[in-house]
Each structure stands twice: as structure tokens, then as C-alpha cells.
Amino acid sequence: MSVTKSDLEKLLSMVKGKRKVLIVCHENPDPDTIAAAFGLKYIFRKVTGIQSIIAYGGIIGRAENQNMVRLLGIEMVPFSKITPKNYSVIALVDCQPHTGNVLLPKGVKPSIVIDHHPLRKSSLSAEYVDVRKDVGSASTIITQYIRQLNIPIDRKVATALFYGIKSDTRDLGRQTTDADIRASVFLFPYIMQKKLSKIEHPKLPREYFVELFSVLKNARIYKDVVVARLEMLTWPEIIGEIADELIQMEGIKWCFAYGKYNGSILYSIRTVKSRYMAGVLAHKISLGIGTGGGHETFAGGKIDLDYANKKVKDPEELILKRFLREVNCKDVEPETLIEGDHAYKEESKKALQSNSK
Numbered sequence: 001m002s003v004t005k006s007d008l009e010k011l012l013s014m015v016k017g018k019r020k021v022l023i024v025c026h027e028n029p030d031p032d033t034i035a036a037a038f039g040l041k042y043i044f045r046k047v048t049g050i051q052s053i054i055a056y057g058g059i060i061g062r063a064e065n066q067n068m069v070r071l072l073g074i075e076m077v078p079f080s081k082i083t084p085k086n087y088s089v090i091a092l093v094d095c096q097p098h099t100g101n102v103l104l105p106k107g108v109k110p111s112i113v114i115d116h117h118p119l120r121k122s123s124l125s126a127e128y129v130d131v132r133k134d135v136g137s138a139s140t141i142i143t144q145y146i147r148q149l150n151i152p153i154d155r156k157v158a159t160a161l162f163y164g165i166k167s168d169t170r171d172l173g174r175q176t177t178d179a180d181i182r183a184s185v186f187l188f189p190y191i192m193q194k195k196l197s198k199i200e201h202p203k204l205p206r207e208y209f210v211e212l213f214s215v216l217k218n219a220r221i222y223k224d225v226v227v228a229r230l231e232m233l234t235w236p237e238i239i240g241e242i243a244d245e246l247i248q249m250e251g252i253k254w255c256f257a258y259g260k261y262n263g264s265i266l267y268s269i270r271t272v273k274s275r276y277m278a279g280v281l282a283h284k285i286s287l288g289i290g291t292g293g294g295h296e297t298f299a300g301g302k303i304d305l306d307y308a309n310k311k312v313k314d315p316e317e318l319i320l321k322r323f324l325r326e327v328n329c330k331d332v333e334p335e336t337l338i339e340g341d342h343a344y345k346e347e348s349k350k351a352l353q354s355n356s357k
């Protein structure tokens with residue numbers, strides 16, 4: 001266990017007696033950041049009696065994540081509904097300041113940063129920093145806190161943390177360490193199995209399947225690389241979901257999935273090359289026009305189009321070009337995943353229009 005009693009005493013002393021404590025998730029929160037926030041809130045309440053508020057930017061889009069929040073009774077407030085300046089303690093979980101995936105108003109600095117992405121300089125000014133690359137999820141870190149503090153575990157908190165670890169590590173298979181497995185084993189007896197199953201297998205809107213159809217028709221193969229452009233018919237996290245699917249294709253070593261959402265281009269990168277740093281690649285792709293980062297085998301980025309359009313002619317073309325260059329496919333002629341010329345866009349648009357009638 002890599003957290004000591006005195007670390008946690010320091011953490012808890014920071015919130016003791018405070019009336020306004022804010023826990024911030026990353027934008028378009030995923031199960032790991034939601035669970036870590038929920039777990040940290042539980043720790044604060046259980047040990048110090050302090051109530052805190054969980055806030056997030058973007059939307060809780062994925063059907064799984066909506067189910068998670070609803071079925072486990074996780075209260076979360078959109079960032080737009082609060083005034084961060086009013087909070088004396090701000091904790092970030094599963095993200096770090098100035099990384100592009102958490103929007104903090106200018107002048108608002110977190111005093112607590114708990115994350116498992118590579119450490120950023122911007123985090124060092126926080127009073128309490130627990131950023132570790134040797135765990136597969138932020139939920140693992142929070143589970144360690146609960147164990148170290150020896151507090152009784154709530155079953156909803158256990159279910160959330162278990163799912164947080166499970167989804168960030170792709171069922172304990174991706175960038176998983178002993179710490180993640182130990183945390184999962186610890187949580188397992190407490191989890192609410194039926195609720196977890198409902199969370200993991202949600203009902204999906206029809207648009208999801210229309211999106212799937214268009215993605216597959218539209219996918220391009222460059223040797224061992226697959227590129228997919230999404231229509232973004234559902235929620236922003238669909239990019240990561242599709243990337244996770246496509247990287248499973250036989251013979252594929254890289255996947256790049258992207259789409260326009262809310263004035264930005266969002267993209268996800270996946271690779272099977274475990275010793276390559278996908279996060280560094282994402283950083284390179286976004287250089288000068290946006291933000292990007294992540295882990296060894298999975299990463300993502302965001303290009304704000306208002307900004308990028310002032311800098312370059314065609315940001316979408318540029319990021320694709322940069323990606324293909326980095327994976328040695330600059331001059332490779334692509335082929336479609338599915339043979340034949342499909343008017344996929346028209347078809348999916350028509351399908352959608354008739355849906356909304």
C-alpha cells in the first residue's frame with residue numbers, strides 16, 4: 001500500500017472544520033472519476049463529518065454512467081450551477097489542472113489532486129498531491145484510502161469503486177497492476193451484483209446503433225491502422241467506446257477515432273503496442289491547437305475549433321495527418337473496412353430524421 005497514515009492525516013486535516021468542500025470530476029465524467037469522487041466524499045463524511053459537493057463539466061452521457069449515477073444515488077452537480085470561488089477546499093480526482101479535460105475558472109486552484117495520469121507540473125502547487133502512474137485507476141487509490149483508514153465500507157461506494165477500477169482497466173486487463181487487483185478483491189464481497197449488472201448492460205438509444213452503422217461503413221484501414229470518423233449522434237464518450245471496439249480487430253495495431261462535438265474535435269487513440277506512449281502521441285497531435293494526453297495504450301485529446309481555426313486552415317485534416325505520420329502511414333493509401341461505395345451519411349441522416357418524427 002503506497003499511502004501512509006500521515007499522508008491521510010494531512011488530507012483529512014485539510015477538510016476538517018471546512019464548510020465548503022468541492023470535489024471535481026473530469027469533463028464528461030467516466031466511471032472512474034465518478035467513483036473516485038463518490039468514494040472521497042464518503043471518506044470525508046465518515047471520518048470528519050464534512051459534507052462535500054461533487055461537480056463535473058460537460059455531460060454524463062454514456063448510458064452506463066447515467067445508470068451508475070442513478071442506481072447508486074450519486075449526487076453530482078454541473079459545474080455551471082456552482083461558484084467554485086466560494087469553496088475553501090477543491091479536490092480534483094482522476095484529472096489534473098490545466099490538462100484540457102477539467103475546466104476550472106481562472107484563479108481557482110485545487111488544493112487536493114488525486115490522479116493516475118502522468119504527473120503535470122501544474123499539480124505541484126496543490127497542498128496534497130497523490131498522483132501515481134503505477135495504478136490503473138483513481139478508484140484504486142481511493143479504495144486504498146478506505147482500507148488504510150479502516151472505515152466500514154458502504155455497499156454503494158464499494159460497487160462504484162469496483163466498477164471504476166473495472167472500466168478503467170478494461171476488466172483488469174489494461175494497464176493493470178497488483179494494486180488494482182488487490183483493491184478489486186477487497187471490494188468484491190461488498191458490491192451489489194444486480195445493480196452492477198444493470199449499470200454495465202444498459203438500454204441504449206436507437207441513435208447508438210445508427211452511429212455504429214455509420215462508423216463501420218466509414219472506417220478506413222491504413223495497413224495496421226484503423227481510422228474512424230464519428231457522426232456524434234449520442235454522447236461524447238462514444239469516441240472512446242468505438243476506439244476500444246476497433247482496436248480489437250485482428251491485425252490492427254493502432255486506432256484513431258474522432259468526431260466533432262460542441263465546437264470541438266474530440267479524439268481517442270488506442271494501440272496494442274504496450275511500450276509505446278499513446279499519451280505522448282496525443283500530446284504531439286494536439287500541439288499548438290489543443291490538448292492531448294493519456295496512458296501507454298490509450299489516450300485522447302480535444303481541439304477547440306474556434307481557437308484552432310485561427311491557427312491552421314483545417315484542424316481536422318491536420319490532426320489526421322499528424323497521426324498518420326506518427327504511425328508511419330503517411331503515404332499509405334487507405335481502404336474501406338467494408339468494401340463498396342456507401343452513401344452512409346445520407347442513410348444515417350435519413351434514419352435519424354425519421355426517428356425524431
Ligand SMILES: [Mn+2]
Nearest residue numbers: 032094138168
Ligand atoms: Mn481514470
